[in-house]
Amino acid sequence: MDNLLFSVFPNENFIDLGLYQFGWEHCRPSHSFGPAVRNHYVFHYVISGAGTLVAENQKGTAHTYRLEKGQGFMLLPGQITTYTADKEFPWEYTWLEFDGLRAKEAVEAAGLHLGHPVYDAGCEELRDSMANEMLYIVQHAEQTPFHLIGHLYLFLDCLTRSSVSAKPRKSGRIRDFYIKESLSYIEQNFQSQISVEDMAAACGLNRSYFGKIFRDTVGCPPQEFLMKYRMTKAAELLKQTTLSISDIGNAVGYPNQLHFSRAFKNIYGVSPREWRRQNKIISTK
Known part of the structure; x- marks a missing residue:
């Protein structure tokens, strides 16, 4: 089709920032998508035309936004949204779907959240650079x-610096230090039977406070992040080695193969064996 470009990112093993899907489309009049809920952040930039976004805020109340050329909108994880092209001047847009450890921080730095999902530019030059980075990826x-x-990093840099609602970075050096320490602890000990209490103790914090600052900074509870991190490592081993499913489970902290398979399927949607079948194993010869 001449009015649509769409790609799926070939590798999800990026912890800080990762791409999932990206594309460009010149929509038909009144073309609509939703209501739907996304698992990751999705940013649309309107190149031409117009349309409307209906998005729920923090209280679950739906708001309608009219968008035109030069604006954009962010779909946040778990948010119910519907967006529709204008019937007379349907929009042309490009989009990126992304997530990762630094995604929440970047989106918040741009001043975009459930109550304010619409992007307006305070600097046209940076806005154009942002759009060019998006189109380059596509x-x-x-x-x-x-x-x-x-180029995803360059896009986020332009997004956060160009947004008229951008927030000045708060001084969070102590909090950032704790998060860095906890991530280092996870990286060095994910193969072992570690708990949230162990992570908190490694930072010298009580469990409750540690859990709060981790979720506020990373966007998910530490136990959930640990599971995702382990499954990312498991996927690498499934793709790059010929180790057995049981051995891989042990290598990422799951001595019980059944528990490992359930956790893996919860993240990737298929069993470890099926995921390995769908993804070529690099020869180790």
Whole structure:
């Protein structure tokens, strides 16, 4: 189709920031998507035309926003949204779906949240650079994952610096130190039977306070992040080695193969064995 470009990112093993899908579309009049809920952050930038976004706020109340050329809108994880192209001047937009450890921080820095999902630019030059980074990713889907992730960082830099609702960075050095310490602890000990209490103790914090600052900064509870981190490592082993499912489970902290398979399927939607079948194993010879 001449009015649609769509790609799925080939690699999800990026912890800080990762791409999932991206594309461009010149919609038909009144073309609508939703109501739907996304698992990740999705940003749309309107290149031309117009349309409407209906999005729920923090209280679950739906609000309608009219958007035109030069504006954008962020769909947040778990938020119910519907967006519809204008019947006379249907919009043309490009979008990126992304997530990761630094995603929540970047989106909040741009001043975008459940109560304010619409992007307006305070600097046209940075806005245009942002749009160019988005289109570059869409038009160069064949490039390596590292290359595309680099342009995702450039996109987020332009987004946060150009947004008229951008928030000045708060001084959070102590909190950032605690999060860095906890992530380092997870990286070094994810193979063992560690708990949230262990993570908190490694930072010298009580469990309750540690859980709060971790969720506020990362966007999910520490136990959930630990499981996702382990499953990312498991996926790497499934793809790059010929180790048994049981051995891989042990290697990422799941001595019980049944518990490992359930956790893996919860993240990837299929069993470890099926995921390995769908993804080529790199030869170790």
